[in-house]
Each structure stands twice: as structure tokens, then as C-alpha cells.
Amino acid sequence: MAFKKLIASVLARSPLPLITRRAHRRQLSILMFHGFASGPLLPYENLEHKHLEVAKWRAFAGWLARVYRVIPLSEAVDCLERGKSLPDYALCVTMDDGFRSTHDLAFPVLKELAMPASIYLATSFVEEKRPIWVDRVSYSLIQAGQGYADLRTVKSRLKCQPQDQIEQAVAEIERQTGHAMPLNVNDPSLPATQRSLDWGQIIAMRDSGLVEFGSHTCTHRIVGRCSREVAFDELRNSRRLIEERIGGRCDLFCYPNGTPGDFTPESEALAREAGYRSTLTTVAGWNAANASPFALRRLGVNNELNLTRFQLTVSGVMARIEGYGA
Numbered sequence: 270m271a272f273k274k275l276i277a278s279v280l281a282r283s284p285l286p287l288i289t290r291r292a293h294r295r296q297l298s299i300l301m302f303h304g305f306a307s308g309p310l311l312p313y314e315n316l317e318h319k320h321l322e323v324a325k326w327r328a329f330a331g332w333l334a335r336v337y338r339v340i341p342l343s344e345a346v347d348c349l350e351r352g353k354s355l356p357d358y359a360l361c362v363t364m365d366d367g368f369r370s371t372h373d374l375a376f377p378v379l380k381e382l383a384m385p386a387s388i389y390l391a392t393s394f395v396e397e398k399r400p401i402w403v404d405r406v407s408y409s410l411i412q413a414g415q416g417y418a419d420l421r422t423v424k425s426r427l428k429c430q431p432q433d434q435i436e437q438a439v440a441e442i443e444r445q446t447g448h449a450m451p452l453n454v455n456d457p458s459l460p461a462t463q464r465s466l467d468w469g470q471i472i473a474m475r476d477s478g479l480v481e482f483g484s485h486t487c488t489h490r491i492v493g494r495c496s497r498e499v500a501f502d503e504l505r506n507s508r509r510l511i512e513e514r515i516g517g518r519c520d521l522f523c524y525p526n527g528t529p530g531d532f533t534p535e536s537e538a539l540a541r542e543a544g545y546r547s548t549l550t551t552v553a554g555w556n557a558a559n560a561s562p563f564a565l566r567r568l569g570v571n572n573e574l575n576l577t578r579f580q581l582t583v584s585g586v587m588a589r590i591e592g593y594g595a
């Protein structure tokens with residue numbers, strides 16, 4: 270581990286990050302965040318490292334503001350749709366799901382830096398305070414004493430199931446383990462990281478002019494693994510609700526899970542039919558200046574990264590070493 274750390278810090282100080290960052294300067298970089306945490310969390314509060322400690326966020330965002338041109342995702346989509354060139358070093362910040370911490374912890378830093386971001390809401394998480402089904406699975410397995418490896422196996426198996434039956438599958442796991450997550454994320458027994466945004470916070474962030482909102486489905490179902498009808502309902506109903514609640518347009522979409530197979534050519538057709546002009550995936554990589562605004566690639570950021578690893582990831586050094594994003 271110490272050796273890996275040493276290599277990372279040597280690489281970070283070398284000219285390599287500058288070279289790889291320059292190589293990607295005419296491409297669009299899109300970063301994927303989830304939630305944020307005020308300090309270190311217990312393992313069960315941050316099992317998949319998706320809540321980033323705010324001190325790291327501050328350092329990461331400060332570096333981005335210095336060396337990238339951070340633009341709203343909608344502005345990048347405008348360029349891609351019209352064949353207009355992107356600014357050099359264009360980068361978008363995106364945050365998935367709609368965690369309350371995006372308002373409480375990430376937004377103050379966005380304001381300080383005047384940095385735009387796009388947040389993708391799973392509407393039943395925000396509107397009904399229903400936990401996202403993947404978090405319910407994590408909760409049941411953790412409470413039942415399962416390790417991280419078991420959790421990943423169960424979840425990846427579940428993610429391939431027909432999503433129309435996901436509710437029953439999750440209920441079955443809860444029954445078998447004897448541990449069911451409370452069906453309201455404001456339940457006092459749950460860690461604060463589980464809380465969702467409310468519409469007042471969403472409107473306040475939107476009114477700042479810095480944050481825009483897109484859809485991430487209603488129930489976080491994996492669109493490419495649903496029937497056509499269910500997928501279309503997830504796409505259309507989430508968009509309608511967001512537009513109604515914020516009193517403005519919502520035409521950006523982000524696929525839950527978002528790996529190849531989680532979205533298909535039919536998913537894209539349905540997203541267009543439901544009125545979206547862009548979709549995001551979790552496929553790692555950069556987007557060419559002439560890319561379609563559908564099925565855009567992103568670079569994932571989580572709490573396992575320190576500033577050095579973050580810089581090596583965003584600048585493209587890790588992609589060269591690990592062979593992704595080509």
C-alpha cells in the first residue's frame with residue numbers, strides 16, 4: 270500500500286499528468302459524484318465509498334477550478350448538439366441520486382468557487398423519501414453481517430434480474446436476512462448520509478444559477494433491464510414530476526448503474542421519446558468533441574481517492590495505466 274502511495278506521488282509530481290491532461294483537452298470530461306460526508310464515516314455508513322468527505326471535496330473542487338474549465342452539462346450538450354467546439358479543458362461535475370449532502374456540504378463549495386454542477390434525481394427518493402433499492406439491499410446484508418465481497422456479488426446478480434420484479438427480489442432478501450431498511454430515509458435510525466434532498470433545497474440551488482437538475486428515473490430501476498413500458502414510465506414520470514416541482518425544464522437524464530447492458534439502443538430511443546436530449550452512463554472515459562450527447566462517458570469519483578489519486582484519475586494517467594477510456 271505504502272509502495273502504491275509512493276508511486277502515485279512520484280507520478281503526480283512528474284510531467285505525466287500535464288501531458289495526459291493536455292492530450293484530453295479537446296475532449297469533454299464528466300465527473301460522477303454521489304453524496305458527501307462531513308467527516309470520516311463508519312464502514313456501514315459508506316460501504317461503497319460513494320459519500321465523499323467534504324475536506325476532500327474542497328481540495329478536489331479547488332484543483333478543478335484551477336486547471337479545468339468547469340461548465341454546466343447542458344452547455345456541453347448544446348455544443349455537442351450544434352457541432353460547436355467545446356472550450357479547451359471542458360469538464361462537467363455531475364452528482365447522482367439526490368442526496369441531501371449535495372445541498373448541505375457540496376453546494377457551499379460550489380458557491381465559493383462559482384462552479385456549476387448537474388444533479389440527477391431519483392424522484393421517489395426525493396418525493397417519497399423512499400430509499401433507493403440498492404441501498405435497501407446493502408442495509409439488509411450489512412445488518413446480517415455480510416462482508417463487502419458478498420454484498421458486491423449479491424448486488425451485481427440482482428442488477429441483472431428483470432427490473433420489473435425488483436421490488437419482490439429486494440423484499441425476499443429482506444425476508445431471508447430478517448433485516449429491512451426503514452422505508453423512509455428520514456427515519457432517525459438511519460445515518461445522515463442516507464437523507465435525500467427536498468424540493469425547497471433543489472429550488473434554492475437551481476435559483477443560484479449554478480446547479481441544474483436532471484432525472485435519474487423514479488425508482489432507480491435499470492432502464493435497459495426493464496420492459497419497454499416500465500422503462501418509459503420511469504423516464505417520463507420522473508421528468509414530469511421534476512418539471513412540475515421546479516417549474517422549469519428537465520431534459521437531461523442519467524442511467525442508473527449505467528454500465529454496458531444497463532442501457533440499450535432502445536433505452537436511447539425511449540429517452541428521446543420521453544423528451545430528453547442527453548443521457549449519461551458510468552462507462553469510464555472521455556467524450557470526443559463530436560460525440561453524440563447520448564450515452565456519454567464519465568469518470569467516477571469516490572472516497573477511496575485522495576487528492577493525488579484524484580488528479581491522476583481526472584488527468585488521464587490512471588486510464589493509461591489501467592487501460593480504460595480508450
Ligand SMILES: [Zn+2]
Pocket residue numbers: 365366485489525526
Ligand atoms: Zn444512482
